Amino acid sequence: MVANKAGIEPVESGFPGGLRAPLAVVGAALCLLVAWCVIQLPAAARSGGALAVAQSQELLVNDLARATADSIGDVAGDLSTASALYTVHPDPTPAGTLAAITRGTPQALGLALVQRGVGTLLAGTGEPVPVESLPNKDIDRITVALVRDQSGATVVLTAAPLTGTDWLILVTTGLKIPAHTLSGQPAEALLLTTVDGQVVKSRGAFDPKYQPMVTAASANSTAVGSIVGDAGKGPVVDGARTTPIAVYAPILTGDPARPLGLNLVLVGSAPSQGTAQTPVETAWVTAVLAAAVLASLALLGFGFVVPLRRLRAEALGGHRRRKYRLREAAVVSAALRDEILPVKRGWISARLFVVLAVAPLLLCSAAVGVIAGEAVPNVPDLVVQGERGLAEVTAGALRDQMSASLSDLRTFATRATGDVASLKPALANLMAQNKRYRSVYVTDANGAVQVDAGRAPLRTIERPPGGSGLHQQNTAGRIPVLYASTPLPDRSHVLIGELDVTRLSSILRRSAGNGKLVDSGLRTLASADGYRAFDVLSDQALRQSVTDALGGVGRPGTDQIDGQWYVVAAATVTGSPSTDPLRWTVVLEQPLTTLPLPDNVVRRYALFAALAVGAAGLLLLGWYHLCFVRPLRRLAAAAVNLEQGDLKTVIYPERLNEIGTLSQCLDDARRQRTATTAPVPLLV
Structure with a gap:
């Protein structure tokens, strides 16, 4: 007995209400994702060379511009x-x-x-x-x-x-370019240019063939960026043609900072092509994603959608009876024909089947995500050397700031004559115009403060050092006490300016990653990130890098720190008589995953694909479970009750889809059985 003898006309909503809607929507999105992987992943693996080198130099040029x-x-x-x-x-x-x-x-x-x-x-x-x-x-x-x-x-x-x-x-x-070692590729020259591209100051050998790129770079006076020229048009390096590059950054002055009309431009050359060998094999990722998508869509289509649509056709009387592996489909089919439900092995519940069908997507997402997340990118030597240049520039900026602080005090002292108390307005002006100080004050010969400006002094009262210089008073405590001092003309008073550690940390924050300023005992004085004063460098890679720098041999390289790979470089804050005795060092550690490398682009693309596949799998699971599996399970339970003799409970369709049509057919079967079992009234 089939229900359509009553002439049921199914009422079903259109897209996206049917069983095939999730496959159509999510399947199309997944197919587009696989196609995107086929195109983009290999292209990203080959996107190294000049572009990667140029982008890696942007932080360096911006630091030099600052x-x-x-x-x-x-x-x-x-x-x-x-x-x-x-x-x-x-x-x-x-x-x-x-x-x-x-x-x-x-x-x-x-x-x-x-x-x-x-x-x-x-x-x-x-x-x-x-x-x-x-x-x-x-x-x-x-x-x-x-x-x-x-x-x-x-x-x-x-x-x-x-x-x-x-x-x-x-x-x-006059204009001057900060000291920076130009060691050939990629840097050949550093230029200060006006907005119309005219070179007003240069360091290094500037080839006029770069002038069109310099003009284009100089036109942008508000942002940091880079320009890559035509591949193979640069000089021959190691027997291979290179690509010319120009990296630029504006010179901003004032507070708030405004363009001065100058740009700092680095011109040079870089390898024309990157390598397609990456830690994340693009072909493997694409193949795994495609296999997972194909498996899930096939399982859902042929194992869930097709059987339920055949059951719907059977219920409407337009299809011969079939055997079903889905337990709920078999129960409903038997109830529609008023047959005793046999207990058979090999059946699987609809809920478990949908979970298993979506599992390839979720497993693929997890596998690709883990492999891409743990991949260590290949770092070209040019990029590693660029990190050393960044450490040198940061150390130079700190040296200039500290040397300038001592120069400020010496200049101030040349005019600081007469009554010490009369210097207070000038000290306040010195504080207001120079953010490098936290406090400036005049002490007597025993170190007692006579007049001050700024915050309360941190320096412990003690006899000031003789002569002029930069000093570190403590090696333990809450805050490092770093100061510059110079005697006043009367030789009975000393002018002292305490350096603001926050200001020194802001210079370190210009560089990517985490930069630290450490003293000769490897104790932290300032850091780009949160830190505790005088924490001793504990990682052997950082300690060795600082030791090499203090020994005059900077060896930048890649090292693993706390389970993550970094580029590590160090440079000493030396180059002036005032800073050399301090023996301070800047050490930079930048995660490899943050570098502008093609490997990292591939890694991010792979992580995105893994995330998208996982999201699509969860969407399929939720869509099918909420809209089809749960109503189907309740319909199967109603079918069991019907077979057990419950003819009074009306079976209502929950949704206007194929499961709703099956509910109508099953309820029609219930009504027919109720009519056939009702007692015939006696005629008197």
Whole structure:
């Protein structure tokens, strides 16, 4: 007996309500994903070479650009401090005023004192200052601009109003590129360029053939980036043609930082092609994903969708009876025909079958994710050497900051005469203009503070060191006490500036990964990440890197630290008489997985594919379980009750799909059996 004798017309919703909808939607998405893997994974594996090298140099060039901006900003700080000291002992004559300012600005090429508002020259010294190039002669704060002097050279013009007067101080300084070792490939030259591509300062051999790339790089004055030229158009290196590259970063000055109109551009060459050999085999990943997708879709299609649609056709009377492996389908089929349900082996529940059908997707997702996550990328030597360059630049920036702090104090001391208490406004100005200090103060010969500015001193009261220099007072405690000191002209007082460790840490944060500043005892003084002061480096790779750097031999390389692979490089904070005795070292550790390498691109793509496959598997599992498996299991339970004689419970369709149609057919079968078993009324 089949239910369609009553003429049931199935009422089923359209897409996406049917059994085939999940396969159509998720299956199409998975097929597109496999196609994407076929195209993108091999392309990513071959995307190394020039692009990877250029991107790996962007942090280095940005660090060099910031160091250049710091040197320009130091001039503004020196000028502000000199102006503040002038107010302590003012000179009414322009010549005397200019002489006092000159002693406080040792970097100046030329100085001029002009009338504010009109620009009339009152006094000048050194090289002629292009007063006419100052765009606004009625300024009320320090400004920095890029101008040309009388010889046509590009110089930096810094202007500041002189407190208590209607005069302006103008200072011209030259442009300089921070020291950095150019060791051939990839770097050949470092250039300072204007926005129109004109080279105003260079270091290294600049080949004019790079000029079009330099012009294009100079046009972008707000962001860091790189340009890769035509493959094979660079010089021949080790018998192979290379690709020219240009990496650029803007020079930003002021607070907030604004473009000065200069860019730092690194030009050089890099290998034209990357290697297709990666730790994550792209063909293997694609094959595994494709096999998992095919297996799951085939199991769901032929093992779940097709049997249930055949059962629906059977219930409607349009299909001959078949045998079913799904237990719920067999129960419903027997109930529709009013047959005794035999107990057979080999049946499987719909819930378990759907889980097993989706399992290949989930297992594939887990396997690819684990393998890609644990893969160690191949790091070209050029990238490792670039990390050493980054450590050198970071160490140089710290050296310049600390040397500048001592230079500030020495300049300040040249004008700090008379009553010590009268220096407080000038000390406050020194603090305001130089963020490198946490406090600045004057002590007596025994180290007791006489006048101060900034936060409370951390330095323990003790007799100050003789002469000028940089010092580290403690090797234990909550905060490292690092300071610069210089005696005042009266020789009975000492000027001390405590360095702000947070400021030193901000310089370390410019570099990727985790940078640390350590002393000669391998104790941490500052760090880019959270740290405890004076924690001793515990990892052998970091200790060896610092030891090599202190010994004069920097050996950057890759090492495993706490189960993760890093590029490790170290550089000493040396190069000036004030910092050499400290024997401080910068050590950088950057995870290999964060480097701009083709291996990492492949790894990220593989992880994305694994995540997408896993999400698709869960979507299929949830869709089929909620919309079909659960209603089917309840329908099978109703069929069992029906076979056991329950003819009163109405079987309602839960959803307007194939399972809903089966519910209608089974309820129609229940009504027919109720009619045949009802007692016939007696006729009187």
